[in-house]
Amino acid sequence: MTETSWKDDKEYVALVADLLEKPEVKQLGNYVQHHHSTRLDHSISVSYQSYKIAKRHHLDVRATARAGLLHDLFYYDWRNTKFDLGSHAFIHPRVALRNAEKLTALSPKEKDIILKHMWGATAAFPKYRESYIVSLVDDYEAIHEFMGPFRGRIQQWMEKITPNA
Numbered sequence: 001m002t003e004t005s006w007k008d009d010k011e012y013v014a015l016v017a018d019l020l021e022k023p024e025v026k027q028l029g030n031y032v033q034h035h036h037s038t039r040l041d042h043s044i045s046v047s048y049q050s051y052k053i054a055k056r057h058h059l060d061v062r063a064t065a066r067a068g069l070l071h072d073l074f075y076y077d078w079r080n081t082k083f084d085l086g087s088h089a090f091i092h093p094r095v096a097l098r099n100a101e102k103l104t105a106l107s108p109k110e111k112d113i114i115l116k117h118m119w120g121a122t123a124a125f126p127k128y129r130e131s132y133i134v135s136l137v138d139d140y141e142a143i144h145e146f147m148g149p150f151r152g153r154i155q156q157w158m159e160k161i162t163p164n165a
């Protein structure tokens, strides 16, 4: 993912600028997330796409942008790391939340967004619409980054199922 249009969106950048400055966030650039992107590219992309949807629906843009950016704040390669306590899908949102809490104060909504972004795999339902947005965009971005050349078609499909987004 090499999209950089978010850089020109001053309103968005103002919401996350302090986080993007942090070495703990920059470090995500060292990890491959999906075939075509780093974890930092993925996190910014999920954050920005979610932010745009939240804005159109007059939801909490700040919580969406910030928690979207921090939703995958973990530092291991998920493709070759095994856990005793549960699957990566279960563990990594909890690790990300713990890491995010060390970087910035988090509202209950921001915590919910980070913790529940894998809710389909973890059985705990999100409390907020913003949490569902980040979770859906995360799934979409994963496919998008994996598929690369097919993204145009996926985009058309997304626009069909979310006509107001």
Ligand SMILES: [Fe+2]
Pocket (backbone or CB within 6 Å): 071, 072, 092, 093, 117, 118, 138
């Ligand atoms: Fe994740």
Ligand SMILES: [Fe+2]
Pocket (backbone or CB within 6 Å): 042, 046, 071, 072, 138
């Ligand atoms: Fe993610």
